[in-house]
Amino acid sequence: MPQAAPCRAITILFAIKWNERSRLALADISATQAACGVVFLDKPIxxxxxQAVNSVARLYTEKGKKLVKAGHAGTLDPMATGMLPIMVGEATRxxxxxxxxxxxxxxxxxLSYQTDTLDAEGEITGRFDVAVQLADIEEVLPRFTGDIEQQPPSYSAIHVNGERAHEIMRKGGTVDLPKRPVTIHAxxxxxxxxxxxxLDIQCSKGTYVRSLARDIGAALGVGGCVTVLRRLSTAGWPEVVMIPFEQLSAQPEACLLPLTQWLRHxxxxxLRMEDALRYAQGQRIQLTRGNEGEFAVFCAADPANPKSEPLLLGTGTIKPGIQRMILHPLRVLPSALPRLTAMADK
Known part of the structure; x- marks a missing residue:
């Protein structure tokens, strides 16, 4: 019980920080599903x-019922800790x-050794005498900032001919993974x-920190093995929103953030009811005006209750049409159509 307050405080904190337009998005979609939202798990080592996804899903599954659908928004290696956003229910979309x-x-x-997996869990493949000075590191680090090409670790989840690279390696095979472009912002x-x-690293999607360790070590003439890795942030969400599993398991509902917050950016x-119904069925909507880009899509209000909160329907992209701007459905909540139908029938 005592852990519930911090979870609620986090939710309130983000609601307060939204601008007025985003504050209108606080529509609760939980009425049609037991759980829908995002949990920022502080994944344990x-x-x-x-395993983390399944453990969280069980917290939101009623006894005797099928496991609630859940998925993560960016994998972490077993040895890593930190922010693992886990989407629950319809939010998995x-x-x-x-x-x-x-x-x-x-x-x-x-810097004193290297392993085949590029982290402390692998077999040691080399040891090094480290005579590196602080000035050497300060000279090398700028080489690895900006847009760079990086070869992923052989022990990775990348698919090679339908099989994951790490599975091939553990069977005694070999893989030659091509370099990939990534961006190291800082x-x-x-x-x-x-x-x-x-080091603190700010990087783009697809960056392998283990590869960065290997390459920085090689530039210094030594090893480069990851011994501690913690994700501090993803998609701009700060470290403060992370929830340890023990706290989450004590008060799961209090720690589940609404999907609207995940889409706050x-x-x-x-949309009016007529257009909202068409959108929920996957149809494109002609607009009298609008800017290009991706949008969170809402039904303006329940006709039977004009003061009701807007209802989140999903996301869509606005693109120019022949004469008008067109809203194209991108990700539509399965519950959107039945909820809209119920509202329209009132």
Whole structure:
């Protein structure tokens, strides 16, 4: 019980910080499903992302019922801790918002050795005498900021001919993964106590911190093995919103943030009932005006209750048509159509 208050405080904090337009988006969609929203789990060390998702899903599943649908918005390795956004219920349709977002990490490299997995869980493949000075690190780090090409670790979840690379490696095979473009927005040195180097990293989606450790170590002429990795932020959400599993399991409902908060970065478009019904059926909507881009889509209000909150329907993209701007449905909540139908029948 005592843990419930911090969860509610986080929800209130973000509601207060929204602008007036976003504040209108606080429509509760939980009436048609037991749970729908996002949990910012502080993933414990040792858990796979799938184990974390299943553990959270069980918290929102009624006894004897089928496991509630859940998914994560950006995987973390078992040895990593920190922010793992977990989408619950219909919110799983919007996990791509986190997958495509920039992320922040704090990582510690051990420069004295290297492993086959590029982290402390692998087999040691080399040891190094570390004669690196602070000035050497300060000279090397700028080489790894900005747009760079990075070769993913051989032990990764990348698919090679229908099989994950790490599965091939563990069977004794080999993989040759091509380099990928990524963006390192910032590299900040937190501390260097030889052979341990700790950095804060702000990077784009698809960045492998283990590869960064390997490459920085190679540039310094030493090893580069990840020994500690913590995700501090994703999609702009700060560290304060993370919930330890023990706290979450004590008060799961209090810690579930509404889907509207996950979509808070999107501008809002509100549709009349007639257009909302068409949108919910996957039809495109002609608009008299509007800017291009992705939007959170709402039905303006319940006709039977004009003072009611707008109802979240999903997301869509606005693009130019021949004569008018067109709203194209992108991700539509399955509950949108039955809820709109019920409202229209009142």
């Amino acid at each position: 040792g858990w796979t992302s799938r 919007f996990s791509g918002v986190g997958l495509d977002a920039d992320k922040n990490y704090r990582v510690t490299f051990d 590299l900040k040195m937190i501390s260097f106590e030889s052979p341990l180097l700790t 999107l501008p809002i478009i509100k």
